[in-house]
Amino acid sequence: MADKYQLNHLRELESESIYVLREVAAQFENPVLLFSGGKDSILMVHLAMKAFGPAKIPFPLLHVDTGHNFKETIEYRDRLVEKLGAKLIVGSVQEAIDAGKVREEKGYNATRNYLQTSVLLETLENGKYDAALGGGRRDEEKARAKERFFSHRDEFGQWDPKNQRPELWNIFNGRKLYGEHFRVFPISNWTELDVWQYLALEKVELPNLYYAHKRNVFRRDGMLLAESEFIPRRPEEELFEMMVRCRTIGDITCTGVWESEADTLEKIIAEVSTARQTERGGRADDKRSETAMEDRKKQGYF
Amino acid sequence: MSQTTNTELLRFTTAGSVDDGKSTLIGRLLYDSKSIFEDQYEQITSISEKRGEEGVNLALLTDGLKAEREQGITIDVAYRYFATPKRKFIIADTPGHIQYTRNMVTGASTANVALILVDARNGVVEQTKRHAFIASLLQIPHLLVCINKMDLVDYDEAAYEKIKADFSEFSHRLDVKDIDFIPISALKGDNVVDKSDKTPWYGGATLLYYLENVHIGSDDNFIDCxxxxxxxxxxxxxxxxxxxxxxxxxxxxxxxxxxxxxxxxxxxxxxxxxxxxxxxxxxxxxxxxxxxxxxxxxxxxxxxxxxxxENNQPEVTQDVEVMLCWFNEKSLQPRGKYALRHTTQEVRCLVKEIRYRLDINTLHRDEENKEIKMNDICRVQLRTTAPLFVDPYRRNRITGSIILIDEQTNETVAAGMVI
CATH class of the missing domain: 2.40.30.10 (Translation factors)
Incomplete structure (x- = not known):
């Protein structure tokens, strides 16, 4: 008799994520949802809408803006915020640089990715946010494979992998001391393919960067990067036009694009199903060293 | 990998002692189900070469963090994912040694299936019994004993049968509903994804076939609302x-x-x-x-x-009897007070009595030495400040489970199963 009552894997993941989002709203006083404009944070917003409807999402969105964005990301973000009637908070890396709080990297491979961490921590502290919801997934990277749903951070925002709380059943312990906060990852158990399948199933609107489009690109370290005023090119790096799409969207300086003809969600799913490189294979920030992600997480990256 | 959206989700946990080939087995499942990407494969190929290993070491796919390698420790549970057209799998990969009970209990709490690895050369050892006991304590519905390294015993049927008999003799004292056995070699791939021609005497399923087909539709409670x-x-x-x-x-x-x-x-x-x-x-x-x-x-x-x-209610009580797994370096305090979480409720509780400490190797109930240290399991009576609405854990894993929290440090110090 029970087989009638079996959810498919996407609905089960959805239910788990909604449960975690509701726990956050119930256990914390001042949560915030980190919104990067990428597909994972778009998924998070969609799940939050479902978790709290017909009420509005009971927390603001926070975008750490490096100033080096694809313009499509910002347009999409502003449209989404308006549609939801949500509050948007922007933590600006440019302002932090102008104020002399952080120092910009120099050279061809310069990126503001690392500066995001201190701007994020400062914005969280100023807003007295006690939980930051992130779209991190455990399948992305090995340091993320050991991450909790409720990830405890000390008063410096640091992740101590040795001192995390065991998580049993679906009981989440969000108790904390004054000044500490949590990072919470409701979509921990989703894989890249799950995300795409679900976005297609739910017909969620996405930034057109994810679909194949013509763009001026150049090659560096085996990756394709988009032409941008923010990325200085070496003399030998020639521009050419190609059909490409993004598999992840982050700061433009470190987000690789992929040659692709996939201009519909169905084609993207087919492409992801047979992909032979991890999506973070196109992220220059992960390529700096074998433990790049682990090191950044300890400092407070999300 | 699958494109269909009509697949079920199966969560399983893996347990085994050090060197029993657990990492190799997980690496093999990921690799053979084509869940390994080129860049990951290239990375482990180059590390294998650097270390001077013969061939590509699939166990490196589950290699841990820098913090772990530097300190020679393993930080609890790592989660891995793979999918076939039939099912999506979540593996709770728990290390065998340090803090084994805490880790395995954590991984087991949400699992449908427990894979227990046994080295065919060593047979059923203390660790095996411990893992089987925890699987039964946490009421994992299905237990699969993988008798690994069959290649090192020349695929000998008698060795397999001996381990099966030894395990069964022990496990009939446990509360497990469904046990199966498979002879495998994670290293060579025998009976993992493809049926091996070296074990013609074995008529059962391969590991992957088992994982794809084990019936999980009745694992949840569909009776008590x-x-x-x-x-x-x-x-x-x-x-x-x-x-x-x-x-x-x-x-x-x-x-x-x-x-x-x-x-x-x-x-x-x-x-x-x-x-x-x-x-x-x-x-x-x-x-x-x-x-x-x-x-x-x-x-x-x-x-x-x-x-x-209306006509089917849980027990409403301030006195609960639980089996407790202790996770913290600081021992359980007799008459101590803790915060207790059960479903979405938080109350405070007093440890009224420690009934006994359970020796998980012998299943002996020790009523003399009742000091409860990290990784110990005991039966306690708790008194709560407000009523809880509980079912026996055997009947419902959600409404029958609790955690205890140290009110000073806010750490989760114990997991409990209502009797």
Missing amino acids: RLPVQYVIRPYSDEYHDYRGYAGRIAGGVFKPGDKVTVLPSGFTSTIKAIDTHEGELAEAFPPMSVTLRLEDDIDISRGDMIVR
Whole structure:
């Protein structure tokens, strides 16, 4: 008799994520949802809408803006915020640089990715946010494979992998001391393919960067990067036009694009199903060293 | 990898002692199901070469963090993912040695299946018994004993049968519903994804076939209706002026509109008006769905309350007997006070009595030495500041489980199963 009552894997993941989002709203006083404009944070917003409807999402969105964005990301973000009637908070890396709080990297491979961490921590502290919801997934990277749903951070925002709380059943312990906060990852158990399948199933609107489009690109370290005023090119790096799409969207300086003809969600799913490189294979920030992600997480990256 | 969206989700945990080939087995499953990407494969190929290993070491796929390698420790549970056209799998990969009980209990708490690895050369050892016991304590519905390294015993049927017999002799004292055995070689791939021609005497399924087909449709409780209220949704908008929805994840049973329900602890009764989701109203809701219930009557309900059927209620009690797994370096304090979490409720509790400490190697109940240290398992009686609405853990893993929290450090110090 029970087989009638079996959810498919996407609905089960959805239910788990909604449960975690509701726990956050119930256990914390001042949560915030980190919104990067990428597909994972778009998924998070969609799940939050479902978790709290017909009420509005009971927390603001926070975008750490490096100033080096694809313009499509910002347009999409502003449209989404308006549609939801949500509050948007922007933590600006440019302002932090102008104020002399952080120092910009120099050279061809310069990126503001690392500066995001201190701007994020400062914005969280100023807003007295006690939980930051992130779209991190455990399948992305090995340091993320050991991450909790409720990830405890000390008063410096640091992740101590040795001192995390065991998580049993679906009981989440969000108790904390004054000044500490949590990072919470409701979509921990989703894989890249799950995300795409679900976005297609739910017909969620996405930034057109994810679909194949013509763009001026150049090659560096085996990756394709988009032409941008923010990325200085070496003399030998020639521009050419190609059909490409993004598999992840982050700061433009470190987000690789992929040659692709996939201009519909169905084609993207087919492409992801047979992909032979991890999506973070196109992220220059992960390529700096074998433990790049682990090191950044300890400092407070999300 | 699968493109279909009509696949089930299966969670399993792996347990085994050091060097029994657990990492190799997981690496093999990931590799043979084509869940390994080129860049990951290139990375482990180059590390294998650097270390001067013969061939590509698949175990490196589950290699840990820098912090672990530097300090020679393993930081609890790592989660891995792979999928076939039939199912999506979540592996809770728990290290065998340091803090083994804590890690395995954590991984086991949500698992449908436990894979227990046994080295065919060594047979059933203490660790094997410990792992089987924890699987039974945590009521993992299905247990699969993988007798590994069959290549090192020349695929000898007698060796396999001996281990099977030894394990069965031990496990009949445990509370496990479903046990199976498979002879494998994770290193060579025998009976992992493809059937091996070296074990013609074995007529059973391969490991992957088992994982794809084991019946998990009855693992949840579909009989006793339980909805722990997680959050109350009140839109305060013109359109939904009087809307009051009780949000939560179904912990048991099947709820339908029109059902008569009772709200605990108040005992007020009402009728389900609607089961809301973003897509619209549902005709029925069952575990593990996250839904929002609306009731016909305006009753005061808040987080921590539980909605149940009138004629099928959990026990409402301030005295609970639990089997406790202790996780903390600081020992359990007799007569100590802790914060206790059960479903969406938090109360305080007093450890009234430690009944016995259980030796998990011999299953001996020690009523003399009752000091409970990290990784110990014991039976205790707790007294809570407010009533809990509990079911025996055997009957419902959600409404039968608790955690204890140290009120000074806020650490989760223990997991408990209601008897």
